Amino acid sequence: MEDLITIAMPKGRIFEEAAELLREAGFRLPPEFEDSRKLIIDVEEERFRFILAKPMDVPTYVEHGVADLGISGKDVLLEEERDVYELLDLKISDCYLAVAGLPRTKMNDVAPKVATKYPNLAARFFREQGEQVEIIKLNGSIELAPLIGLSDRIVDIVSTGRTLLENGLIEYERIVDITSRLIVNPVSYRMKDARIHELVEKLTDVIENKLALDRL
Ligand code: PRP
Numbered sequence: 001m002e003d004l005i006t007i008a009m010p011k012g013r014i015f016e017e018a019a020e021l022l023r024e025a026g027f028r029l030p031p032e033f034e035d036s037r038k039l040i041i042d043v044e045e046e047r048f049r050f051i052l053a054k055p056m057d058v059p060t061y062v063e064h065g066v067a068d069l070g071i072s073g074k075d076v077l078l079e080e081e082r083d084v085y086e087l088l089d090l091k092i093s094d095c096y097l098a099v100a101g102l103p104r105t106k107m108n109d110v111a112p113k114v115a116t117k118y119p120n121l122a123a124r125f126f127r128e129q130g131e132q133v134e135i136i137k138l139n140g141s142i143e144l145a146p147l148i149g150l151s152d153r154i155v156d157i158v159s160t161g162r163t164l165l166e167n168g169l170i171e172y173e174r175i176v177d178i179t180s181r182l183i184v185n186p187v188s189y190r191m192k193d194a195r196i197h198e199l200v201e202k203l204t205d206v207i208e209n210k211l212a213l214d215r216l
């Protein structure tokens with residue numbers, strides 16, 4: 001396919017919202033798009049190739065140029081600090097990063113422990129606060145850590161707040177608001193600028209219309 005644009009999509013939570021946004025922007029994605037187990041999906045009539053990656057890996061594909069564009073949570077971008085440009089706030093998958101833990105507990109005075117999927121981001125946050133902590137990297141179910149005494153605190157995503165509530169944890173500090181972003185490889189941005197600008201314009205229209213409707 002000539003003039004092909006490759007887009008890295010995050011499998012999981014963000015995927016459906018991102019696919020819906022692309023449809024609203026007028027792109028014709030096949031009906032089985034969301035249900036497929038394929039990892040590479042070509043949509044020839046739009047001259048798009050989608051690759052379905054783990055969310056944490058999306059910026060890696062884009063940095064290396066095997067994907068021109070990617071859709072990635074701001075949490076992942078802050079953690080990975082890859083050499084990519086952020087083009088657009090898609091304003092989907094709203095959530096935030098927070099420090100949480102068991103209620104009425106103080107951090108250990110000596111080498112307090114913080115469990116997280118975001119070791120770089122968490123280390124940076126506590127360093128900026130002037131606190132020395134030991135970071136424990138986990139890959140999921142982070143809320144378990146304080147419950148079984150693995151850590152004093154966690155740094156994790158809060159979306160509805162249900163996971164914290166149902167596990168008897170409370171939020172101690174809100175770190176940063178998170179939404180999904182459209183990212184681009186710097187070389188692709190120069191080489192494929194016409195198609196990328198067209199995509200950005202269409203997405204921007206949809207996002208602005210939604211915001212206008214929300215304000216009504
Ligand atoms: C995320 C996050 C929290 C939860 C927050 O985990 O790490 O655990 O969602 O959502 P809530 O505020 O709506 O309860 P995810 O479900 O992605 O799975 P994981 O634990 O395997 O990371």
